[in-house]
Amino acid sequence: MSWLETLRTGLDAVLSHRLRSGLTMLGILIGIAAVILTVGFGEGAQAKVTGEINALGSNLLVVSPGSATASTGIRGGFGSASTLTQADATALASKTVAPDIAAVAPATQRSETLTATGTNWTTTVVGTTPDWLSVRARSVTEGRFLTDADENTDAAVTVLGATTAQELFGLRDPIGQTVTVNGLPLTVIGVLNTVGASASSSTTNLDDQAVVPITTVANRIFGGSSRTSVQSIYIEATSSGALSAAYQEADSELLRLHQVGAADADFTIASQQSLLTTATSVDKTLTELLASIAAISLLVGGIGVMNIMLVSVTERIREIGLRKALGATHRAIRRQFLVEASVLGLAGGVLGAGIGLVGATVLPHLISNPITISPTATVGAIVVAIGIGIGFGVYPATRAARLAPIDALRSE
Amino acid sequence: MAAAASLPVIDLHDVTKTYRTGTLTVEAVRGVTLSILPGEYVAVMGPSGSGKSTLMHILGCLDPLTSGSYRLAGQDVSRMSDDELADVRNRRIGFVFQQFNLLPSLPAWRNVELPLCYAGVRRHERRSRAIDALRRVGLADRIMHRPGELSGGQQQRVAIARALVTDPALILADEPTGNLDSAAAAEVLALFGELHRFGRTIVLITHEADVAVRADRTVRLRDGRIEADRDHAEALS
Numbered sequence: 001m002s003w004l005e006t007l008r009t010g011l012d013a014v015l016s017h018r019l020r021s022g023l024t025m026l027g028i029l030i031g032i033a034a035v036i037l038t039v040g041f042g043e044g045a046q047a048k049v050t051g052e053i054n055a056l057g058s059n060l061l062v063v064s065p066g067s068a069t070a071s072t073g074i075r076g077g078f079g080s081a082s083t084l085t086q087a088d089a090t091a092l093a094s095k096t097v098a099p100d101i102a103a104v105a106p107a108t109q110r111s112e113t114l115t116a117t118g119t120n121w122t123t124t125v126v127g128t129t130p131d132w133l134s135v136r137a138r139s140v141t142e143g144r145f146l147t148d149a150d151e152n153t154d155a156a157v158t159v160l161g162a163t164t165a166q167e168l169f170g171l172r173d174p175i176g177q178t179v180t181v182n183g184l185p186l187t188v189i190g191v192l193n194t195v196g197a198s199a200s201s202s203t204t205n206l207d208d209q210a211v212v213p214i215t216t217v218a219n220r221i222f223g224g225s226s227r228t229s230v231q232s233i234y235i236e237a238t239s240s241g242a243l244s245a246a247y248q249e250a251d252s253e254l255l256r257l258h259q260v261g262a263a264d265a266d267f268t269i270a271s272q273q274s275l276l277t278t279a280t281s282v283d284k285t286l287t288e289l290l291a292s293i294a295a296i297s298l299l300v301g302g303i304g305v306m307n308i309m310l311v312s313v314t315e316r317i318r319e320i321g322l323r324k325a326l327g328a329t330h331r332a333i334r335r336q337f338l339v340e341a342s343v344l345g346l347a348g349g350v351l352g353a354g355i356g357l358v359g360a361t362v363l364p365h366l367i368s369n370p371i372t373i374s375p376t377a378t379v380g381a382i383v384v385a386i387g388i389g390i391g392f393g394v395y396p397a398t399r400a401a402r403l404a405p406i407d408a409l410r411s412e
Numbered sequence: 413m414a415a416a417a418s419l420p421v422i423d424l425h426d427v428t429k430t431y432r433t434g435t436l437t438v439e440a441v442r443g444v445t446l447s448i449l450p451g452e453y454v455a456v457m458g459p460s461g462s463g464k465s466t467l468m469h470i471l472g473c474l475d476p477l478t479s480g481s482y483r484l485a486g487q488d489v490s491r492m493s494d495d496e497l498a499d500v501r502n503r504r505i506g507f508v509f510q511q512f513n514l515l516p517s518l519p520a521w522r523n524v525e526l527p528l529c530y531a532g533v534r535r536h537e538r539r540s541r542a543i544d545a546l547r548r549v550g551l552a553d554r555i556m557h558r559p560g561e562l563s564g565g566q567q568q569r570v571a572i573a574r575a576l577v578t579d580p581a582l583i584l585a586d587e588p589t590g591n592l593d594s595a596a597a598a599e600v601l602a603l604f605g606e607l608h609r610f611g612r613t614i615v616l617i618t619h620e621a622d623v624a625v626r627a628d629r630t631v632r633l634r635d636g637r638i639e640a641d642r643d644h645a646e647a648l649s
Binding site for chain 2: 002012013319322326329330331405406
């Protein structure tokens with residue numbers, strides 16, 4: 001009997017028991033749809049986080065003070081004076097010390113209340129250098145960014161995030177307006193571009209901040225004893241390929257400047273990749289958990305297929321006997337039942353994938369999370385569904401093939 | 413008989429069949445030697461327990477022998493593998509069962525073409541041969557009917573068409589009228605008579621004497637042995 005013929009027989013058998021076949025398929029269908037949706041949900045969440053972290057700046061390394069060690073927890077102090085200084089940033093910017101570093105931006109930040117003609121708004125005041133714009137891959141939509149002149153003269157100027165400008169000035173043009181921080185009036189010289197919702201990895205809303213020259217912040221706003229210390233140094237590598245070289249250069253230079261060994265490092269360098277890994281690990285764990293539940297439902301669906309196939313074999317013992325009497329070999333009978341089981345699996349898989357895809361299109365409108373449709377997961381799920389059909393069909397099919405023709409014909 | 417010179421279709425020599433169910437051993441067939449020539453119409457009779465069902469299974473290559481030898485159309489089938497036996501059943505034997513054994517979901521012609529599927533015959537040829545066979549049993553107008561839409565006699569004729577479609581050396585009928593009323597039974601027996609006149613070799617297993625008399629020859633079994641083997645033509649003369 002040809003494969004085509006066997007396929008036709010399998011389809012006939014599936015179609016002649018519509019309700020039973022439908023219920024069997026339902027098990028597979030739910031499993032496949034669940035797998036596609038959970039994987040899509042997880043990939044969507046990861047893509048979102050990845051997008052946010054990429055928005056931090058391309059080829060970015062972030063140096064923070066302190067380091068996590070195995071036994072003593074955090075070394076160095078966030079509370080005490082920061083171990084990073086503007087001098088560190090200046091040293092890293094040197095092309096001879098670090099040829100793979102394109103630009104460096106030290107930053108120090110603090111939450112402050114800004115006042116503008118009767119409106120108060122608490123936001124993050126970031127003190128940094130003109131390179132910050134390129135290092136963080138930002139741009140200004142209105143006005144201009146900080147210049148070296150602003151930095152050298154402790155100029156009382158600020159560039160506002162889009163949200164900050166909106167909150168303080170509403171529909172009015174913010175350029176040229178004055179905001180007051182800690183009694184110091186700052187002239188608004190520019191507005192930053194919008195990068196969307198906050199990155200889940202950071203506590204800062206990237207659209208809600210006031211960027212001020214680092215010298216102005218140190219000398220005229222924050223003041224205090226540690227004027228030269230900074231909270232982070234952002235480093236832009238010359239290319240994404242040079243990222244690890246830039247990492248090495250920054251690491252060895254900072255160790256040299258701080259006169260400490262690698263084991264006693266009082267700073268941490270994080271790459272985008274490591275930020276990504278941390279940020280997506282939770283999503284990954286959740287996705288894996290959900291996907292394994294979905295996989296269990298798929299397994300249950302597979303057992304359903306086996307159950308139905310066993311019932312089908314028992315119910316059709318006479319048919320098997322007749323087919324054997326008419327010349328069906330062991331192989332032909334086994335193939336017939338295998339095809340039947342895989343038709344159930346395939347149909348369940350295709351329908352499940354269809355429902356999964358529809359769900360992936362409709363659900364993001366109802367919940368806030370994006371769902372990425374993964375072609376690999378979709379095709380994979382259908383292949384798995386056929387595999388389940390065949391895998392769980394082998395035992396019933398072999399049982400059918402082993403029946404002796406006379407025993408099968410005799411049964412009532 | 414004109415065909416006497418040719419090779420027998422069935423040649424059983426000292427065949428035995430023993431079943432073992434638990435500790436109990438049943439000798440269902442105890443040394444049967446039987447030769448059936450092409451074109452013969454033979455009835456195998458006997459009371460229940462006489463071994464006629466077992467003999468029919470052996471003749472149909474559905475059950476292996478315990479000892480002895482069996483040549484079917486010149487081929488020694490007593491030492492064949494399961495797959496070879498499946499092929500022999502497919503090409504040499506046409507079965508007609510008491511229960512008809514039609515597949516209820518398939519229309520008549522698809523039931524009839526079933527043995528051809530396993531013989532690897534191409535689709536359009538299968539269809540035309542199935543329709544030919546249905547025409548021969550007088551069901552040309554029932555090709556698309558499912559078994560549930562046919563009377564018992566018609567169903568059995570579909571089964572006979574299925575037995576004929578491969579053009580087998582032997583038609584083996586097991587109580588073919590056992591489930592039919594007398595009118596339908598007469599119809600089916602008339603069909604067998606007609607097939608016989610066209611030269612088919614038919615072995616019919618029955619326990620009814622009035623069915624057996626339609627055949628040329630009656631083999632009577634008792635306790636797994638041949639008790640009598642009579643040619644009706646001789647008996648009449």
